[in-house]
Amino acid sequence: MKKLAMIPILLILSGCNLRVLDPKSQTASDQAFLIYLSFGIMMFVVLVVALLFITFTVKYRETEKNRHDIPKHEEGNRTLEIIWTVFPIILLIGLAVPTVMITYDVSYIGASSDDNALHVNVTGEQFRWTFEYENGEKTHKTLVLPKDREVIFHLTSKDVIHSFWVPKLAGKIDVLPGEETRLKVTPEETGTYQGKCAEYCGTLHADMRFETKVIKQAEFQTWLSKK
Ligand SMILES: [Cu+2]
Numbered sequence: 001m002k003k004l005a006m007i008p009i010l011l012i013l014s015g016c017n018l019r020v021l022d023p024k025s026q027t028a029s030d031q032a033f034l035i036y037l038s039f040g041i042m043m044f045v046v047l048v049v050a051l052l053f054i055t056f057t058v059k060y061r062e063t064e065k066n067r068h069d070i071p072k073h074e075e076g077n078r079t080l081e082i083i084w085t086v087f088p089i090i091l092l093i094g095l096a097v098p099t100v101m102i103t104y105d106v107s108y109i110g111a112s113s114d115d116n117a118l119h120v121n122v123t124g125e126q127f128r129w130t131f132e133y134e135n136g137e138k139t140h141k142t143l144v145l146p147k148d149r150e151v152i153f154h155l156t157s158k159d160v161i162h163s164f165w166v167p168k169l170a171g172k173i174d175v176l177p178g179e180e181t182r183l184k185v186t187p188e189e190t191g192t193y194q195g196k197c198a199e200y201c202g203t204l205h206a207d208m209r210f211e212t213k214v215i216k217q218a219e220f221q222t223w224l225s226k227k
Pocket of ligand 1: 199208
């Protein structure tokens, strides 16, 4: 019992929080769906294997009666072979298709999107972020985004590899020198969300935290024009 009580304590002490599973954007919802899907498939496999393991352990255990029996040698059971070949393939396709679709959609590779999308250039450097809007305005510590509008981030680094991460809005994305990565996010709820660099990039890596403020579209226009 004492050991069981340790589990919640360990979770709290580990600083574990489930922001990733509290999505506030379409992208984060899609990614949370992938987490649940892969976890579901994994649990299904674990349960089936555990069930078979227990069944066979009980069924074929040594008893007084069967102590000297030598089991019949089974070879080439076609039905079983088809089941354990086809079934994992179906499971993997079930995992791969949504994963590839969502990854491509979120990475915004060549896909034509909303004409109304907001493009934000994100530059990582040791040790700060620069968020540049379409009118040339820049911010560093606060990223302001409009609610319910598609935002395309164009990310690059001035020096080493960083990783842009606002857990409630989207999964981590690498920010690389000399190459642009892209991320599509449509925030769905107003609020302030913590962001950080998720790739250790030097002594002041921990200083690369920022706030993401999602505000209503009209407020966003006013904010941007006043900058
Ligand atoms: Cu960094």
